[in-house]
Amino acid sequence: MFDYPLMETLLAVEREGSFEKAAQTQGVTKSAISQNLRLLEERLGAVTVARTSTITTTFGSMLCRHLEYILLLEQKFLAENDHLFAMEKPTPVTVKIALDDDSLSGWFCDVIMSTHGAQNTFYLDTIIADHKKTKAHLESGDVLAAISTDKDPCTGFTSYPLGQHTYRATATPEYVEKYFPKGFSADALMKAPLIIYDETDNHWQLWVEQILGENLSIPTTKIPSSHGIISACLAGSAWGMNASALVDKHIVNGALVELVPDQILSQNLYWHISRYVIDALEPLTQQVRQSARINLAQPQC
Numbered sequence: 001m002f003d004y005p006l007m008e009t010l011l012a013v014e015r016e017g018s019f020e021k022a023a024q025t026q027g028v029t030k031s032a033i034s035q036n037l038r039l040l041e042e043r044l045g046a047v048t049v050a051r052t053s054t055i056t057t058t059f060g061s062m063l064c065r066h067l068e069y070i071l072l073l074e075q076k077f078l079a080e081n082d083h084l085f086a087m088e089k090p091t092p093v094t095v096k097i098a099l100d101d102d103s104l105s106g107w108f109c110d111v112i113m114s115t116h117g118a119q120n121t122f123y124l125d126t127i128i129a130d131h132k133k134t135k136a137h138l139e140s141g142d143v144l145a146a147i148s149t150d151k152d153p154c155t156g157f158t159s160y161p162l163g164q165h166t167y168r169a170t171a172t173p174e175y176v177e178k179y180f181p182k183g184f185s186a187d188a189l190m191k192a193p194l195i196i197y198d199e200t201d202n203h204w205q206l207w208v209e210q211i212l213g214e215n216l217s218i219p220t221t222k223i224p225s226s227h228g229i230i231s232a233c234l235a236g237s238a239w240g241m242n243a244s245a246l247v248d249k250h251i252v253n254g255a256l257v258e259l260v261p262d263q264i265l266s267q268n269l270y271w272h273i274s275r276y277v278i279d280a281l282e283p284l285t286q287q288v289r290q291s292a293r294i295n296l297a298q299p300q301c
Helices: 004-016 019-026 030-044 058-080 101-105 109-114 131-140 173-179 203-212 226-234 244-252 282-295
Strands: 093-099 122-128 145-148 157-171 194-196 220-222 240-243 264-274
Touching: 004 019, 004 030, 004 058, 019 030, 058 093, 093 131, 101 122, 101 226, 101 244, 109 122, 109 282, 131 145, 145 282, 157 173, 157 203, 157 244, 157 282, 194 203, 194 226, 194 240, 203 240, 203 264, 226 240, 226 244, 240 244, 264 282
Parallel strands: 093 122, 093 145, 194 220
Antiparallel strands: 145 264, 157 240, 157 264
């Protein structure tokens, strides 16, 4: 049988990132946090936190997700049977999810705002991750839910289609005039500065191959920020593949133009959620799907 009070200490350390902050949220001393973790590890026979970095181990993360499962199920049970209990409303549970920066910076903000109402029973702890890393977070049990381009769910998860994220290759009119005076071509691309999110960002490659049928290798600058890439494009420093939801307003006012008009890149998105808590988190799933229907392109059946 797990000692859940001790596991709550572990969960506090994971969320806060340090023993000191965990102690503040738990209303105890740093020494008490350390002692509780040591006692938990002795009882389980495994290390839960890397002391040098205060990062939970794989086993520690699994314990944290297990405790979140229990808290969510307990909360759902109390809510459905509140007429049987004379107690205060349970404290909202923090739900750890993973998603890409483009979604977080754009349409997913509606979901975050909707979780802050008085009737909501959870808060969100978001991890920014590209879609390849998102799958790793799901498989390792680091998160209870995620947004991914993978349709097929990992073991223990269910996936729902959300719609399509659309991307546009954009730059300032002056930039296009300077680097593409004779129009869009492979030769011009080789000389045009490009900004990408990180080494896993292949949106530009997919877009170029979609138009030219070529797989090019172009020197790039990396800025791990969706808004940062747009700012660089607005400054005339480079071109980039930007989410339509974030740049359409700049295209409308003329600050940015498309390198090739109306040539978009579409990417299907899916909501993955653990089947252990799928009922308890049904309100969250509904909010995610509703926001997606409003803000993402919906393929025609």
